[in-house]
Amino acid sequence: MAYSNPMSILAETASLLALQVAPEDDVAVALQPLEAGQSVRVGAAEVQLRDPVPAGHKFALHGIEAGAPVRRYRAPIGLATRAIVAGEHVHSHNLHTALSGELAYRFTGAQPQPLSPTDRAVPDFRGYVRADGSVGTRNEIWILPTVGCVGRLGERLAMKGAGLVEGRIDGVHAFNHPFGCSQLGADLDGTAAILASLALNPNAGGVLLLGLGCESNQLDALLSRIPFDRRARLRTVRAQSESDEFEAGMTALAELIDLASADQRQDVPLSALRLGVKCGGSDAMSGLTANPLIGRMADAVAQAQGSAILTEIPEIFGAETLLTQRAENEAVFDRLTQVVNRFKRYFLDHGEPVSENPSPGNIAGGITTLEEKSLGAVQKGGIATVTDVIDYGARISRTGLTILEGPGNDAVSTTALAAAGATLTLFSTGRGTPLGSPVPTVKIASNSALAQRKPGWIDFDAGRVLQEGMDVAADALLAHIVAIASGAPARNEVNDERAIGIWKRGVTL
Numbered sequence: 001m002a003y004s005n006p007m008s009i010l011a012e013t014a015s016l017l018a019l020q021v022a023p024e025d026d027v028a029v030a031l032q033p034l035e036a037g038q039s040v041r042v043g044a045a046e047v048q049l050r051d052p053v054p055a056g057h058k059f060a061l062h063g064i065e066a067g068a069p070v071r072r073y074r075a076p077i078g079l080a081t082r083a084i085v086a087g088e089h090v091h092s093h094n095l096h097t098a099l100s101g102e103l104a105y106r107f108t109g110a111q112p113q114p115l116s117p118t119d120r121a122v123p124d125f126r127g128y129v130r131a132d133g134s135v136g137t138r139n140e141i142w143i144l145p146t147v148g149c150v151g152r153l154g155e156r157l158a159m160k161g162a163g164l165v166e167g168r169i170d171g172v173h174a175f176n177h178p179f180g181c182s183q184l185g186a187d188l189d190g191t192a193a194i195l196a197s198l199a200l201n202p203n204a205g206g207v208l209l210l211g212l213g214c215e216s217n218q219l220d221a222l223l224s225r226i227p228f229d230r231r232a233r234l235r236t237v238r239a240q241s242e243s244d245e246f247e248a249g250m251t252a253l254a255e256l257i258d259l260a261s262a263d264q265r266q267d268v269p270l271s272a273l274r275l276g277v278k279c280g281g282s283d284a285m286s287g288l289t290a291n292p293l294i295g296r297m298a299d300a301v302a303q304a305q306g307s308a309i310l311t312e313i314p315e316i317f318g319a320e321t322l323l324t325q326r327a328e329n330e331a332v333f334d335r336l337t338q339v340v341n342r343f344k345r346y347f348l349d350h351g352e353p354v355s356e357n358p359s360p361g362n363i364a365g366g367i368t369t370l371e372e373k374s375l376g377a378v379q380k381g382g383i384a385t386v387t388d389v390i391d392y393g394a395r396i397s398r399t400g401l402t403i404l405e406g407p408g409n410d411a412v413s414t415t416a417l418a419a420a421g422a423t424l425t426l427f428s429t430g431r432g433t434p435l436g437s438p439v440p441t442v443k444i445a446s447n448s449a450l451a452q453r454k455p456g457w458i459d460f461d462a463g464r465v466l467q468e469g470m471d472v473a474a475d476a477l478l479a480h481i482v483a484i485a486s487g488a489p490a491r492n493e494v495n496d497e498r499a500i501g502i503w504k505r506g507v508t509l
Contacts, residue, residue: 287376436492
């Protein structure tokens with residue numbers, strides 16, 4: 001299947017009522033609410049609607065037989081459950097997923113698409129260069145509890161510690177969670193891996209690891225996961241061993257703030273940016289505007305020899321060939337297909353179908369099947385070569401596009417991106433969400449109505465793609481990213497929306 005960035009085929013869309021992504025597609029998407037009986041021109045064809053079609057929903061461009069595949073994005077998005085006539089609304093009442101279980105994949109040779117050369121100047125941003133050469137977009141102190149029992153202690157320390165900042169650093173933040181005890185094996189290991197990797201994020205100019213003493217996620221074991229050369233900016237407090245754990249925590253914070261306050265922003269190339277890409281609360285416009293636009297940003301960073309990170313493995317199901325065909329080599333191909341099948345097995349072993357997606361909000365927004373959602377979602381990865389595939393809790397080590405094992409859950413996946421090393425995350429949404437992660441979490445609305453309705457949540461309106469074209473919107477978004485990477489606050493930071501979510505996969509004792 002050839003990769004297609006759907007918006008690359010558009011020129012002027014402001015006057016369109018509906019959009020067909022590719023000539024091979026069986027459906028078009030309504031760009032505004034359409035009425036039954038209305039005549040709609042799509043390309044060279046004129047279609048009379050048999051049903052009302054909400055904005056973002058699909059209608060058939062011609063007759064489709066029962067059981068036949070229905071194509072969008074040049075690919076099947078499911079099977080017709082009954083005969084569908086031209087002009088009929090196509091959604092969950094007459095379209096169903098074709099996904100089932102694990103698949104066998106065969107490597108036929110690396111087919112990455114080289115990124116087109118550009119004569120545009122690649123912008124720099126102003127970041128914090130760390131001792132290991134990594135670059136942060138923020139200079140903050142992070143408080144990471146080993147276990148939920150001291151989570152509130154961490155939050156109280158952060159509130160008090162904020163009074164010590166006085167403009168010397170970008171902030172003090174605690175990341176509470178309910179885990180770290182009553183966990184076993186791989187489940188406990190996943191919690192420890194995420195926390196240790198978060199402690200290594202370049203946006204943390206200092207880290208306070210806050211332990212209790214009796215937890216399963218022992219402080220010393222967690223500390224052993226952090227290289228010695230990174231421990232100069234790290235302090236630990238074991239609450240059960242202190243006569244006054246709050247005073248000990250405040251002493252540690254004061255030391256870390258003093259150390260981090262010597263750091264200053266400096267000009268660094270775009271290659272220093274580690275860009276996470278994510279979607280949540282998607283609608284049918286996400287795959288037409290926001291996700292392809294984010295894909296342009298991932299390509300720009302990869303082309304500059306930086307790193308982009310794509311996760312949400314269940315939202316790859318049905319579109320994985322768009323990524324596997326871009327694998328750098330057979331080892332990357334094998335690793336990616338193994339992760340996809342392993343995640344499918346995770347669902348099946350719990351008695352759940354692999355297609356238990358999209359969400360109710362996605363469906364209301366016009367997305368019908370997981371294949372359709374995935375074909376739109378993977379566009380956040382652009383067309384850059386897939387250079388690596390890493391496990392949940394692991395950190396990136398390659399430039400280009402890395403695929404990160406993780407679920408679609410917004411809190412868990414944004415946390416996994418930050419743990420992997422993302423210093424700024426682009427988050428597309430068609431329905432809207434205030435959620436933020438430890439790093440700037442830039443919300444990109446797929447439609448202008450959302451951007452206008454929720455300006456307190458949204459950083460960038462990708463609906464402008466339909467009026468201005470992809471190139472103009474991409475230039476504007478890249479400039480906005482550079483500004484945020486250089487210190488301008490993202491909306492989640494203005495709203496103090498910062499949290500972590502940890503993937504709980506095992507039994508609880």
